[in-house]
Amino acid sequence: MGVLSVPYFLAVFAVTAVVGLLTSWVDRKVTARVQARVGPPWYQPFADFVKLLGKETLVPKGSRQKGFLVAPLVGLVGVALGAAVLVSGGILNGSQQGFVGDIVVFLYLLTIPSAALILGAASTGNPMASVGASREMKLLLGYELPFLIVVLTAVYKAQSSFRIGDVVAYQMDNGIFIGSISGVIGFIVAILCIQGKLGLVPFDAPEAEQELMGGVLTEYSGVPLALFKLTKAMMLSVLAVFVAVIFFGGMRFASWGILWSILKYLVPIVLVVLIRNTNPRLRIDQIMKVFWGPLTVLALIGLLLAWVGY
Amino acid sequence: MALSPCNNCDIEILDALTPRFDVERFGIKLVGSPRHADALLVTGSINRHVLPRFVELYKQTAKPCVVFSIGSCSLSSTMFRDTYSIIGPLDKVVRQIDPNAIIAYVPGCPPKPEAIISGVVKALGTL
Numbered sequence: 001m002g003v004l005s006v007p008y009f010l011a012v013f014a015v016t017a018v019v020g021l022l023t024s025w026v027d028r029k030v031t032a033r034v035q036a037r038v039g040p041p042w043y044q045p046f047a048d049f050v051k052l053l054g055k056e057t058l059v060p061k062g063s064r065q066k067g068f069l070v071a072p073l074v075g076l077v078g079v080a081l082g083a084a085v086l087v088s089g090g091i092l093n094g095s096q097q098g099f100v101g102d103i104v105v106f107l108y109l110l111t112i113p114s115a116a117l118i119l120g121a122a123s124t125g126n127p128m129a130s131v132g133a134s135r136e137m138k139l140l141l142g143y144e145l146p147f148l149i150v151v152l153t154a155v156y157k158a159q160s161s162f163r164i165g166d167v168v169a170y171q172m173d174n175g176i177f178i179g180s181i182s183g184v185i186g187f188i189v190a191i192l193c194i195q196g197k198l199g200l201v202p203f204d205a206p207e208a209e210q211e212l213m214g215g216v217l218t219e220y221s222g223v224p225l226a227l228f229k230l231t232k233a234m235m236l237s238v239l240a241v242f243v244a245v246i247f248f249g250g251m252r253f254a255s256w257g258i259l260w261s262i263l264k265y266l267v268p269i270v271l272v273v274l275i276r277n278t279n280p281r282l283r284i285d286q287i288m289k290v291f292w293g294p295l296t297v298l299a300l301i302g303l304l305l306a307w308v309g310y
Numbered sequence: 311m312a313l314s315p316c317n318n319c320d321i322e323i324l325d326a327l328t329p330r331f332d333v334e335r336f337g338i339k340l341v342g343s344p345r346h347a348d349a350l351l352v353t354g355s356i357n358r359h360v361l362p363r364f365v366e367l368y369k370q371t372a373k374p375c376v377v378f379s380i381g382s383c384s385l386s387s388t389m390f391r392d393t394y395s396i397i398g399p400l401d402k403v404v405r406q407i408d409p410n411a412i413i414a415y416v417p418g419c420p421p422k423p424e425a426i427i428s429g430v431v432k433a434l435g436t437l
Binding site for chain 1: 332334346372
């Protein structure tokens with residue numbers, strides 16, 4: 001099945017959406033347990049999503065209406081296409097189904113939701129949202145650099161193959177990358193970059209609820225807001241699967257492989273949630289310093305170690 | 311939304327949001343923008359000065375939303391009802407802006423956090 005066949009795309013989209021919403025429940029539940037609370041029931045994200053679909057969509061006066069309403073759709077399609085490329089790349093069985101360079105396409109597709117967020121926020125005409133949009137732009141520039149170096153490390157270790165299937169297949173034959181020093185370094189940096197990609201504390205300056213009242217999302221309500229929330233939830237699940245692919249050797253859904261795959265999927269998510277619950281928010285200039293300073297250096301050290309053979 | 315309250319009800323609302331009461335069990339969350347809100351918790355007796363702000367905020371909230379009249383002041387203006395600046399109980403004011411508004415009442419001076427949560431959950435049940 002090709003990436004571009006419509007039924008395949010829709011199937012991946014539906015599965016990713018359901019898994020993503022369930023994952024956002026895991027996020028909320030773990031957060032609640034950290035704060036010594038009981039937390040919401042498992043269907044809460046679904047209930048919230050359906051509720052938002054039924055709400056009124058307010059379009060603020062003085063906004064660019066088409067840009068405002070199209071942006072959430074663009075972001076959703078971006079992450080859904082990313083999921084389709086990732087799944088067709090052979091993460092499920094390590095087969096060589098993908099195309100050469102699908103890992104690059106995937107990385108580009110994952111920046112589309114951030115771009116859509118910037119587009120949507122900038123077209124509202126709200127000062128809070130435009131401050132949020134400018135921060136989101138800086139954040140995007142910040143985390144992309146170390147994240148790309150980390151992905152490059154994994155690609156280099158898999159004998160310089162830019163195919164997701166090859167990265168998985170290499171790990172099946174030669175042991176998973178998290179078992180090496182460069183793999184551990186890459187994993188740490190990747191988790192922090194994911195934190196930035198999802199806009200979670202400590203890198204949630206674009207959404208900063210206390211100072212910017214939701215920042216980029218300030219003016220969104222109803223269906224567009226539901227789409228943005230769905231995009232965020234899907235991003236969380238897609239990025240966790242991607243981490244499992246480049247460090248834990250992919251996922252297999254056969255006999256005990258199912259449990260292993262679920263564990264591989266949950267480890268990055270729980271780590272991300274714990275970091276988010278135990279850290280204060282950084283200022284945008286501090287975020288840039290963290291990403292372009294220590295994290296980039298760490299990622300480069302990982303790349304060098306991979307080159308030397310560790 | 312604090313419309314000239316004595317801050318007592320506001321503190322009880324903040325209490326209701328603490329981990330001890332864990333309102334996320336019912337799917338209740340504090341949001342930063344009225345666009346994301348489903349419930350407006352209003353405290354205090356409305357006076358002429360804050361009315362335009364209230365109207366603006368009510369219009370910015372995505373419908374359907376529930377307006378919660380929290381505390382005796384917003385229910386009945388209590389001892390301030392004859393004051394020159396007070397324009398009456400909350401439900402009358404809301405009905406003037408939007409005749410189809412959904413209004414829930416939580417009496418008390420101030421109401422306990424348990425009462426506020428119970429009111430919100432009951433309102434959710436009727437929607």
